[in-house]
Amino acid sequence: MLRKFREWLETEQSIWSIGEQQVSNGNLAEIIRLSAVKQTLKDGRIVEVRIATVDDIPDIVRIQELSYNGTAPWNATALEHEIKRNRRALYLIASLESQTVAFVGTWFVEGEAHITNLAVVPTERQKGLAYYLLKEIEQLAEQQGMHQLSLEVRVSNATAQNLYRKLGFKAGKVKKGYYAGDHEDALEMSKPILRKRDIHGFNE
Structure with missing residues (x-):
């Protein structure tokens, strides 16, 4: 799995060099449509989800710093590259009362939706935000014809692993x-995406 994404990234980097205007054609974030933009959390509050833009980068960095002991694995420069130039990347952010509290980043490559990062501010964890974001990514992946979801998780992060198993991910x-x-x-985890026609046994 990792080898496939490395090979794809090398190809994308060669494309990035020809300029932002040219690579914007077919940008995933421009053509995808969310299945829902609002959801009620366990505590009754309404979470709003939308596709991230470069204006959201400071919030994404802040959430990472709150989640990873003051560090941001994906810094502002890397995130700008992802959001502006990576045609197969998609970032979703979740907001509560106009405050950005969670995000997820995904690459859609060769039939696979690979989750690169998922983080929720500590004060809003265990309330269903990560679950909702992942379910939205799964629905979008199905829309785009992906056949599998994948990710890596720290072997010590039992809480995250339990969430992924609840969503149907299997350990690799x-x-x-x-x-x-x-x-x-890191533990590699993945989940096949079953389309409606696969579930019902015929093409709709």
């Missing part, structure tokens, strides 16, 4: 020393 191989900094191992 362990990637040794995957994370920068502390070199913790």
Whole structure:
């Protein structure tokens, strides 16, 4: 899985060099449509979800810093590259009372939706935000004809692993020393995407 995404990234980097205007054609964020923009959380509040823009980068960095002990694995420069130039990247943000509290980043590549990052501010965890964002990504992946969801998670992050299993993800191989900094191992997890025609046994 990792090899496939590395090969794709090398191809994308060669395309990026020809200029932003040319790569904007077919940008995933421009053509995709959310299945829903509002959802009621466990505590009764309404969360609003939308596709992220460059204006949301400071909030995405802030959420990472709150989630990862003051560090942002994806800094502002990397995020700007992702949102403006990566045609197959999609970032969703979730807001409560006009405050951005969670986000998810995904690459849609060769039939696979690979979740690159998912974070919720500590004060809003365990309320269904991550679950809702992942369900939205799954629906969008189905719309785009993807056949699988995938991600990596720290082997020590039992809470996240439990959420992914609840959503139907299965554990795969362990990637040794995957994370920068502390070199913790990562557990690869994936889930097949069943389209309606697959469930009902005929083409709709």
